Amino acid sequence: MSIFESLFSLEILRYFKLIPSVNAAIIKETVPCIRSDGTLSQKVICKDDEGNRVNCSSSWDEDDSKLTGEIALKMAPPYYADLGKKANDVFGKGYHFGVFKLDLKTKSEAGVEFTSGIVSNQESGKVFGSLSSKYAVKDYGLTFTEKWNTDNTLATDITIQDKIAAGLKVTLEGTFAPQTGSKTGKLKSSFANDTVAVNTNLDLDLAGPIVDVAAVLSYQGWLAGAHTQFDSQKAKFAKNNFALGYQSNDFALHTNVDNGKEFGGSIYQKVSDKLDCGISMKWTSGSSDTLFGVGAKFALDQDASLHAKVNNKSLIGLGYQQKLRPGVTLTLSAAIDGQNFNAGGHKVGVALELEP
Incomplete structure (x- = not known):
């Protein structure tokens, strides 16, 4: 094959976009995205000069000294309440001690999401049920949520997201109990970008609102957070909490101090694709009692997983989760008191x- 035939063949391949053109202009854009935990983040995408989405690794940009084969992703830091969430999920998800629980989620053709649940407590014998509906108007960034439970409490939430400002979410929440006539209202807001996550909670009480503010800063995986709550009716700060941590895709470290008296920490490690491990520690000033726990989650396959945890008080938790079919998940769990094994008092769920 001559050199002219070779060049001609390359041009044909480039014409049909089978190989990238050396002179093609690659444009990088930063667009918002939603992480798996529901928080807002940003990612970098690449487009050619015709506006078509291309792989950033195939861009022959002079500014790129290496082709990584990955799209850069800027992760927003978690909100203060979500610090240590990965370790908390190891200890909390997959367990339902002492209850029988049924949850049902469905969606109508009109786009209304319905969620209903019923929980029967084995010790108290109380049965608690709830029903909620959610409808989203995506063009206006609005979400309407209606809730009802067997305590005869009604709740309504109205949320607007990313319309007032990018990354800003504002929620107006109200509850009403017809039997007692009690009414509550809250105004919540949250904002997140790739360096900071801030959320506020204002209790709409005319006698004196309670203002709750929390913020988390992120720098190269390191996290620093503060959470305070001010009671305007009593004119004092009810909460003064601080937290430090580090988070990556497979590792998370979290420490916190609440009101200068309660100290806690957690460590999360994704050992492999199948094994997640967590360590949790808690201690209260003025007390010699320390709570220490170790937990793990092991994925048997794509549809089944084992959960286990134990603490220094010999309380053992075991769980088995099985996806019976798409959309149907069964969870079996048991809590065992190792110090009083023969005395009973164990719980199943x-x-x-x-x-x-």
Whole structure:
């Protein structure tokens, strides 16, 4: 094959976009995205000069000294309440001690999401049920949520997101109990970008609102957060909490101090694709009692997982989660008191989640 035939063949391949053109202009854009935990983040995408989405690794940009084959992703820091969430999920998810639970989620053709649940407590014998509906108007960034439970409490939430400002979410929440006539209202807001996550909570009480503010700063994986609550009716700060931590894709470290008296920490490590491990520690000033726990989650396959945890008081938690079919998940769990094994008092739990 001659050199002219070779060049001709390359031009044909470039014409049909089978190989990238050396002179093609690659444009990088930063667009918002939603992480798996529901928080707002940003990612960098690449487009060619015709506006078509291309892989950033295939861009022959002079500014790129290496082709990484990955799209850069700027992760927003978690909100203060979500610090240590990865370790908390190891200890909390997959367990339903002492209850029988049924959850059902469905969605109508009009786009209304319905969620209903019922929980039967084995010790108290109380049965608690709830029902909620959610409808989103995506063009205006609005979400309307209606809730009801067997305590005869009604709740309504109105949320607007990314319309007032990018990354800003504002929620107006109200509850009403017809039997007692009690009414509550809250104005919540949250804002997040790649360096800071801030959320506020204002209790709409005319006698004296309670203002709750929390913020988390992120720098190269390191996290620093503060949380304070001011009671205007009593004119004093009810909470003064601080936290430090580090987070990556497979590792998370979290420490916190609440009101200068309660100290806590957690460590999360994703050992492999199948094994997640966590360590949790808590201690209260003035007390010699320290709570220390170790937990793990092991994925048997894509549809089944084992959960286990134990603390220094010999309380053992075991769980088994199985996806019976798409949208149907069964969870079996048991809590065992190792110090009083023969005395009984152990708890079992069953949960069934249905989601079409």
